[in-house]
Amino acid sequence: MEAAALPVAGKVPLDRDGGPRSRRSGHEPERFQESALAALAAVSSYLDSDDDLPGFFGRLSATMADLSRARRAAFWRLGPRGTLTLQPTPFGFADDSPVYGVRLQLGAAGEGVIERVVFEDQLDLVRGTAPALDATWRESGLRDIKSSIAAAWIAGERRIGAVVVYDSPHGFTLNDLGVLRLVGMATGLVWQYKESEDELGHTAVRLEAAMSARRHLLNNIAAGGDEARRRFASALHDDSLQLLTGAELQLERIRTDPNGNHQVQLDQLRNTLRKVEDSLRRLLTNVSPEPLQLPSDMREAISERLESMRVRAGIEPHIDIRLSEEVPQAIQAIALKNISEALNNVEKHAHATRVTVVAETVDGGVRVEVRDDGTGFVVAESVRVPGHIGLVAMRERAQLAGGWCRIQSEPGNGTKVEFWVPRSL
Numbered sequence: 001m002e003a004a005a006l007p008v009a010g011k012v013p014l015d016r017d018g019g020p021r022s023r024r025s026g027h028e029p030e031r032f033q034e035s036a037l038a039a040l041a042a043v044s045s046y047l048d049s050d051d052d053l054p055g056f057f058g059r060l061s062a063t064m065a066d067l068s069r070a071r072r073a074a075f076w077r078l079g080p081r082g083t084l085t086l087q088p089t090p091f092g093f094a095d096d097s098p099v100y101g102v103r104l105q106l107g108a109a110g111e112g113v114i115e116r117v118v119f120e121d122q123l124d125l126v127r128g129t130a131p132a133l134d135a136t137w138r139e140s141g142l143r144d145i146k147s148s149i150a151a152a153w154i155a156g157e158r159r160i161g162a163v164v165v166y167d168s169p170h171g172f173t174l175n176d177l178g179v180l181r182l183v184g185m186a187t188g189l190v191w192q193y194k195e196s197e198d199e200l201g202h203t204a205v206r207l208e209a210a211m212s213a214r215r216h217l218l219n220n221i222a223a224g225g226d227e228a229r230r231r232f233a234s235a236l237h238d239d240s241l242q243l244l245t246g247a248e249l250q251l252e253r254i255r256t257d258p259n260g261n262h263q264v265q266l267d268q269l270r271n272t273l274r275k276v277e278d279s280l281r282r283l284l285t286n287v288s289p290e291p292l293q294l295p296s297d298m299r300e301a302i303s304e305r306l307e308s309m310r311v312r313a314g315i316e317p318h319i320d321i322r323l324s325e326e327v328p329q330a331i332q333a334i335a336l337k338n339i340s341e342a343l344n345n346v347e348k349h350a351h352a353t354r355v356t357v358v359a360e361t362v363d364g365g366v367r368v369e370v371r372d373d374g375t376g377f378v379v380a381e382s383v384r385v386p387g388h389i390g391l392v393a394m395r396e397r398a399q400l401a402g403g404w405c406r407i408q409s410e411p412g413n414g415t416k417v418e419f420w421v422p423r424s425l
């Protein structure tokens with residue numbers, strides 16, 4: 001298979017048949033430098049090309065052959081069981097060449113020429129070739145190989161394989177070997193980079209799976225409104241409705257008993273109605289409000305909740321809601337649940353005289369602060385009290401949404417609950 005040489009950056013003068021000019025005459029170190037630069041530019045060009053791996057190795061092999069005036073070039077890769085196989089695609093071999101079937105099994109003793117190349121990067125050059133290497137190819141069925149040199153394909157300590165050029169009409173030089181070694185090292189680094197990139201790709205896929213599981217979980221949590229509705233319905237049924245039925249019965253008794261002591265009966269009825277009222281108020285405070293559609297609804301929900309706290313417990317409310325953008329419903333649901341729990345705690349535990357709720361859109365999310373001037377408590381002692389899950393649930397809800405929640409308090413100094421959730425799940 002034919003492959004065009006990789007575009008070579010930098011200034012490598014080319015002669016008419018495409019090879020670097022004056023390569024076999026003139027000043028040696030200068031020529032080495034030119035070839036080395038051209039080879040490195042060819043390797044690194046892969047980093048910003050769209051080449052697939054066979055395409056890249058095909059073009060890099062063509063460049064290698066070009067720079068060392070070889071007829072063919074190939075990369076050989078070391079497998080996990082010590083077998084060297086061809087890395088697609090080599091340059092200069094016919095499609096039916098036996099090279100594609102060659103498997104070189106490296107010996108455990110490490111004394112062969114291939115072992116020396118791969119593990120020590122050493123090769124003896126005799127009259128423009130490495131005779132021991134040539135013999136290896138011929139033994140493997142590549143009978144027409146006349147000359148060859150090879151260098152290790154490595155990334156740091158890691159041995160990836162070997163890079164080989166074959167058949168130079170004028171014989172290979174030490175310069176050619178030097179350039180080959182550079183290519184072996186540079187290709188190793190690119191290879192390692194590619195592997196890390198793949199690994200990163202896999203990690204990204206795993207992360208996406210975790211994110212989707214998180215979104216799923218979060219949707220379930222946000223849908224917890226259904227659960228709240230069910231609790232509301234059964235509490236309403238078991239408590240308030242039964243009391244109302246009792247009140248109806250009492251009223252009926254008054255109506256049908258013209259001789260009864262109406263004063264006593266009316267007092268009883270008033271007591272029952274008070275109980276109904278209490279029971280309904282209990283429901284109002286214990287069940288989370290339904291998730292609301294718009295920021296203005298969120299403000300309304302918070303205001304109503306604060307007002308009922310003021311009436312019931314005499315806690316003076318302060319409210320500061322600055323939600324500039326529309327907050328998605330799922331995020332509102334989470335924010336309202338956390339606010340509701342924080343306010344429940346203020347009412348139940350704090351003996352506060354003032355409570356402040358601040359909500360604002362910040363850093364691509366919603367930040368909420370609930371502060372009270374009550375008794376305060378030791379946070380570390382209270383976050384894991386068995387059977388009391390309010391604080392833990394607040395933190396979990398925020399974290400599951402990709403945000404955070406901080407609780408600051410100390411005895412005698414009030415409490416501040418602060419959380420932030422991103423706008424997008």
Ligand SMILES: Nc1ncnc2c1ncn2[C@@H]1O[C@H](COP(=O)(O)OP(=O)(O)OP(=O)(O)O)[C@@H](O)[C@H]1O
Binds near residue numbers: 372375
């Ligand atoms: N604002 C507050 N002021 C004073 N103490 C508080 C406040 N918030 C929480 N606490 C203390 O922290 C404890 C744990 O709170 P948490 O919300 O986890 O549980 P709870 O309110 O007791 O029960 P529930 O599981 O119903 O929420 C409370 O029992 C209380 O002692």
Ligand SMILES: [Mg+2]
Binds near residue numbers: 345389390391
């Ligand atoms: Mg609580």
